[in-house]
Amino acid sequence: MAKSHISNNIRILRFNHNEMTQQQLADLVGVTRQTVVAIEKGKYSPSLELAFRIARVFKLQVEDVFTYEEEHEELQAGS
């Protein structure tokens, strides 16, 4: 699989949700705090399953929490 970009607003959502801590979110979705840290900081993106669980915590759609940014190939050869 080619590299791409998935960003998220977990941090903001946590704060807007009664200042939920990383540990609390981790507990709610059933992973360790390390996993939450890594995803929040963009070290890697979650499995689809974890993405669903996180979205549900905030009662949002997956697409409202995570944003997939396509990378388009440069088709131009340059003048």
Place this chain on the structure above:
Amino acid sequence: MAKSHISNNIRILRFNHNEMTQQQLADLVGVTRQTVVAIEKGKYSPSLELAFRIARVFKLQVEDVFTYEEEHEELQAGS
């Protein structure tokens, strides 16, 4: 991460989309046919990134292609 269930309608979407083959879908999203087969048959669920790519092929939201079914713990101790 606890086990859970993620189902999908990839098969139906392929057929409704000009009878797209597994190989064609695989090429469009940049994985091998094996990966498409495995996901379509539910052997495992895709990464979030691949889920996004598949959804985009069909111009749908992730949630329109994949369904997350929560498992609720049995809180009953038995009579």
Place this chain on the structure above:
DNA sequence: TTAGCATGTAAAGTTTTCTATACATAATAT
């Protein structure tokens, strides 16, 4: 000052996703 809490980083190890290769079957066409 000392303690506790939230966050960040790191490294080794397990599990899951994905690749690569190979072979099998059914359906269609030549």
Place this chain on the structure above:
DNA sequence: ATATTATGTATAGAAAACTTTACATGCTAA
């Protein structure tokens, strides 16, 4: 009959996600 295409299964290995443990920092409270 034989060739081609779409699908399914299997297995070994690479890559990515996730765990576990540990330690460091800054902040707030006792």
